[in-house]
Amino acid sequence: MSDQKGSDRPPQPPDIRRRLCFERFHLVGLLVFVAVPVLALLGVFGERWGRVQARAGALELRVLYPERYRYRQISSVEVLVTNTSGRRIDTLTVAFDTAYISRFSNIMISPPPVRGYEVDLLDVEPGGTRLVVAEIQGFRYWRHRGQVTAAAGTDTVRVDLETLVFP
Numbered sequence: 001m002s003d004q005k006g007s008d009r010p011p012q013p014p015d016i017r018r019r020l021c022f023e024r025f026h027l028v029g030l031l032v033f034v035a036v037p038v039l040a041l042l043g044v045f046g047e048r049w050g051r052v053q054a055r056a057g058a059l060e061l062r063v064l065y066p067e068r069y070r071y072r073q074i075s076s077v078e079v080l081v082t083n084t085s086g087r088r089i090d091t092l093t094v095a096f097d098t099a100y101i102s103r104f105s106n107i108m109i110s111p112p113p114v115r116g117y118e119v120d121l122l123d124v125e126p127g128g129t130r131l132v133v134a135e136i137q138g139f140r141y142w143r144h145r146g147q148v149t150a151a152a153g154t155d156t157v158r159v160d161l162e163t164l165v166f167p
Contacts, residue, residue: 057155058085100146105139
């Protein structure tokens with residue numbers, strides 16, 4: 001195919017200045033698109049553990065619990081109770097706040113609870129430490145707050161827990 005002048009080439013395209021044009025909503029979408037992987041790399045969406053401890057009277061309470069984890073993920077709340085007195089404690093009760101623990105599913109507590117979410121630990125020697133573990137599965141989204149309490153006689157110690165369950 002040739003034109004009247006005998007040229008075998010097509011005409012040259014016109015010079016058009018290339019430019020990138022974004023609308024406001026495009027920029028917002030682009031920022032979100034970039035922010036999510038960056039936040040994930042920084043660990044914002046990952047699992048995170050919290051540690052709290054308190055001491056009152058003859059009891060010391062230490063709790064390791066999930067501060068942040070995902071829906072349907074299984075995790076555990078580990079409670080260590082120590083008898084800091086010089087006498088044996090007949091019955092030491094560890095209780096999980098119902099407002100907190102009922103926000104999860106598939107709850108398994110070891111040793112088994114005697115009433116509700118309360119575990120009785122018998123014959124705790126002076127300086128002895130006992131472990132109570134509650135295995136929980138994220139069931140309801142967002143923040144859940146509550147307490148773990150240990151009581152023996154007139155001594156009571158509490159720690160606050162707060163867990164965020166991501167969708």
